[in-house]
Amino acid sequence: MRKINSYDLLGSVAIVRFPLDFKKTEKKKFAEQLLKGQKAIKTVLEKKGKIKGRLRKISTIYLAGEKTKEVLYRENNCVFRFQIDNTYFSPRLSNERKEIAKQIKKGDEVLVMFAGVAPLPIVIAKNSKAKKILSNELNREANKYAQLNIGLNKVNNRVELLPGDIKRVAEKLNKKFDVIAMPRPQLKETFLKSAFKLSKKGTRIFYYDFCAVTEKDSVVEKIKKEAKENKKKIKILQVKNAGEIAPYKIRIRVDFKVL
Numbered sequence: 727m728r729k730i731n732s733y734d735l736l737g738s739v740a741i742v743r744f745p746l747d748f749k750k751t752e753k754k755k756f757a758e759q760l761l762k763g764q765k766a767i768k769t770v771l772e773k774k775g776k777i778k779g780r781l782r783k784i785s786t787i788y789l790a791g792e793k794t795k796e797v798l799y800r801e802n803n804c805v806f807r808f809q810i811d812n813t814y815f816s817p818r819l820s821n822e823r824k825e826i827a828k829q830i831k832k833g834d835e836v837l838v839m840f841a842g843v844a845p846l847p848i849v850i851a852k853n854s855k856a857k858k859i860l861s862n863e864l865n866r867e868a869n870k871y872a873q874l875n876i877g878l879n880k881v882n883n884r885v886e887l888l889p890g891d892i893k894r895v896a897e898k899l900n901k902k903f904d905v906i907a908m909p910r911p912q913l914k915e916t917f918l919k920s921a922f923k924l925s926k927k928g929t930r931i932f933y934y935d936f937c938a939v940t941e942k943d944s945v946v947e948k949i950k951k952e953a954k955e956n957k958k959k960i961k962i963l964q965v966k967n968a969g970e971i972a973p974y975k976i977r978i979r980v981d982f983k984v985l
Contacts, residue, residue, distance in 0.1 A: 782814030844872035
């Protein structure tokens with residue numbers, strides 16, 4: 727029996743990506759062995775294809791165990807419920823969420839774009855003294871779970887949903903934020919124009935992007951170029967790797983401040 731070295735674990739659900747040459751019988755056998763060997767795992771799913779589009783949906787196939795695709799997942803003193811195929815959630819960003827929460831100051835008003843089922847807004851609410859966190863997401867299904875998760879974590883008084891396309895929301899929202907977090911999906915559009923529209927002097931922005939290991943400087947230059955186009959002066963505070971997503975390709979986080 728060939729081994730699979732890694733899989734994502736969301737609550738009691740294991741999501742496995744198999745090599746292309748794995749046969750159906752091999753997948754079933756591996757799934758059953760996983761259930762026997764790991765008592766905390768109740769369901770095994772196979773991940774098919776890549777994350778798709780701005781709604782960041784994935785496709786999974788049931789292999790073994792309890793027949794469900796809804797997850798209850800815990801991290802950073804928080805709990806999240808969501809449906810795997812219809813809403814995006816990355817357990818690999820757990821440390822990123824914790825790290826950003828640590829940088830939130832008392833009384834900060836925070837906007838999280840592309841917030842999904844609201845893990846980052848809720849982690850910030852539970853682990854900082856932010857005054858208010860707005861959770862923006864386009865996916866209606868994700869917003870339903872976000873509302874549920876806000877209640878589950880008892881942060882209704884500090885986390886508020888701001889549903890819809892951020893470009894349209896930014897045009898209508900008469901507000902500026904102390905912090906804007908942008909855990910973007912892998913798209914060509916930066917959405918920085920919307921972030922700059924909602925920023926003021928002193929706003930800190932946490933911007934995520936994807937690039938080859940050797941192309942980090944080009945991402946920084948892109949941010950500087952868009953800042954200039956939007957008549958904003960900025961100061962780059964930090965550029966850090968936020969995870970490998972493929973061989974020689976990484977997710978990076980660029981922290982910068984509006985001057």
